[in-house]
Amino acid sequence: MTKQIWLNLPVKEASKSKEFYTALGFKFLEERTTPDSACMLVGENNFVIMLFSETMFQSFIQHNITDTEKSAEFLISIDAENRDELDALAQKAKAAGGIVYAAPGENQGWMYGCGFCDLDGHRWNVLHMDFSKMPKQ
Structure with missing residues (x-):
């Protein structure tokens, strides 16, 4: 398949x-x-x-393309090896003409992440996750 x-x-x-x-x-x-x-x-x-x-x-x-200035159809998420790599990627995105819409920072106590838009407004989410700190159910 x-x-x-x-x-x-x-x-x-x-x-x-x-x-x-x-x-x-x-x-x-x-x-x-x-x-x-x-x-x-x-x-x-x-x-x-x-x-x-x-x-x-x-x-x-054969349909309309989403206007990324008004809405987002999806969020592309990728991981980073560590915080330094994530910080560097956010800086590179900004230097290359992208928009960092969520500065690097802590999220929920076990994730460190940021968000950026590319030249066409597609939203990317970059995360470094420490699963040892993830809350247990």
């Missing part, structure tokens, strides 16, 4: 989005990159996020 799952994101300019994510340290498959798309790999298992120009993306969904 299903062998792999990937996420498709609409972007205004694939090349600028690729530059943004490259500045954050993400990798790309050049052989799957075109002027209207970029194939980004995330994490140890190489989760695929395809960045498609809005025109190309809309041809796939």
Whole structure:
């Protein structure tokens, strides 16, 4: 049945989005990159996020694209090895033109996290979790 799952994101300019994510340290498959798309790999298992120009993306969904200035359709969450890595990623996102909408900080006593928006307003959540401090049921 299903062998792999990937996420498709609409972007205004694939090349600028690729530059943004490259500045954050993400990798790309050049052989799957075109002027209207970029194939980004995330994490140890190489989760695929395809960045498609809005025109190309809309041809796939045959529906309206969410206006990320007014709403969010989803939240992409990734983990960080430690707090320093998380802090550095937030700084890189801001330096590359993104918006840090939630500064790095403690959450619920066992998570340390932050949130940023990319150039197209897609929201990312970065977490470092200490499961030994997680409340037990």
